Amino acid sequence: MNYTFQFTEVWRELPYLLGGAAVTLQIAFITFWCGAFIGIFGALAKVYGGPISKRVTSYYVTFFTNTPALVQVFLLYYALPDAGVLLSSMAAVLVGLTLNAGAYLTEILRAGVVSVRVSEMEAATALGMSRLQLLRYVMLPHIAKTIYAPLSNFFVWLVLGSSLAALFGVEELTGRAINVSTASLRSIETFTIVAMIYVVLTVLASGSLALVGRLAFRVKAKVF
């Protein structure tokens, strides 16, 4: 096979690519926090809500977790204009990924809420704790410990999932990779380097999350 690997052209574009990595992280952050916002309401609805809110939340979660994010964003991007709402690529991706994330986060947060042990609550009540104190000293620390690992994993998953924005022209890491590879024709080199950047990103992300978890929440997490 007469193909000489030439990384220099791609190496020159490294700053450009790293800029894309920054956009990737931005997308991940936004979708995570907006999704978490939805998730909190969803989790509370599923655990403490009336039958209607429970059902609606269930449908929401089931729908978004059993269908691909790509098609969800397609729907937003192509169908909404018919109804008069024109979303930019970035907006469509953000809204779509947020709704998607919200569904998964509802489940993660719900698992956290139900993980509080009744026995601890009873013991605390018997000791005379008020409901607010119960929340602060018994429920929240336990929930935080339970959900921290799944949340970290989910954030890393979002970092990887943001790559579908590239298919809508958003210039995050994968999008810029496509640009560089079409310009330089050095496809394998470009994508190999971009893959490496993703690995570094995810390792840094899970590493720092694990560190924060250990320090703030005393949660022991594995990076590898």
Add this chain to the structure above:
Amino acid sequence: MFGQIAEQVPLFFNYHNLVFLLQAAGRTLAMTIIGCTVGLVCGFLIAVLRRSLSIWLLPLRLIGIAYVEFFRRIPFLVILFIVLFVIEPLVPGASLLFIATVSICLLSTAFLSEVIRAGLESVPPQQIEGASALNFNAIQTLFLVVLPQSWRVILPPAAAFIVMFIKDTSLASQLGVIELTFAGKMLVNRGFSPLLGFGAVLLCYFALSYPLSRLAAYLEKRLASP
């Protein structure tokens, strides 16, 4: 908008379209099934490799670890592109479906090997000691004692991952594989409302994923530690 959709509905749900969607769904399913089968087998091999202690296998073991850690941490879209650009020059006549399937295999091997490894590790070491004391060799211990006991830890997350793979196949549409998502795009290009086109596609995905999700949930409940 809804008036337009109402007009299109009878045109949309004709025989031709339904067959088209079914074929596309078939491709989605084929990619997933082949990908997962290969993933389970290769993942199993890597998991066993990682648990072995022999010095001779060390280089292979390191390759296995590097493989899993790499392919777990990159987006599927990037895997698709890399496989595309690597295979195209090597195998000139390779179909897009082939490339997409190889990509799913690479992805599923990485994830499933971790699931299987966790399952194998969940078997208490005393079981292995019991086998060892009875003169079982490594292979006998693995297949007669360890593997049968690791199913309950392997199946629920494995089922959940398979649902994830079904959804990942939608990215193969970017390559041009005529699977469900691409079919949706084609229908919209033919003039149908995006709501109808993609909506139908979403329903198909749902029909494929939901039973599996329910199975995963059921397995999780049933196989949870007693």
Add this chain to the structure above:
Amino acid sequence: MHHLEIRGLSSAYGKTEVLKDVSLSIDKGEVVSLIGPSGSGKSTLLRVLIGLTPPTGGEVFVAGDRVDYRQRKQLRTLRDKMSIVFQQYNLFQNMTVMRNVTIAPVKIKRRPSKEANEAATRLLEKVGMSDKHDAYPNELSGGQQQRVAIARALAAEPEILLLDEVTSALDPERVNEVLDTIRSLTDEGITMMIVSHEMAFVREVSTRVAMMDDGQIIEYGTPETIFDAPKEARTREFVSKILRH
């Protein structure tokens, strides 16, 4: 020639020496019990003998042949002649009682199934578990599981049987049924090494008793000597503490 001879056996875990220069000789048909405080190395000695824990020094001879624990082939030959029953029974959870007992003879020793099944039936009857052939371990009590474990160890037709605190994990009511089983075995001429805290039982069935402490054998003698007239201070201390209960 001694059936089992141990000379200067040592075993270390990292920097900690768990067995220090242990020497013991056992003749065919003897029942030797190991007693002593926790952490004295009794279980480790059995584990080293069966090859689950590597020795760091010393030698072991079975029927005059030296055993090299680093060689797989020798380990195989050794385990043909020696069986162990663990404190935690270690029954295969995914197999029925019958399968647990027949699997080694069929898969390892390559006996025909029919023969193995008949032998297993006899063994299960001997340990009093005839009516539980098709039960799974998680359906049985601790005592029942332990008796199946004994049957499984015997199915391998060992010359030497090692019993590692086999009643320690059982409810008090279950202990006796297992001790009865072991008692009946001692009449059959198998060489046995028993690690146990059940002093009355040890005294009754053993031909000789070894007192261990801190990785070494402090004293080795007949049950009468060890329990009634111990020579060493530590033996006296231990025996008096135990027998006070």
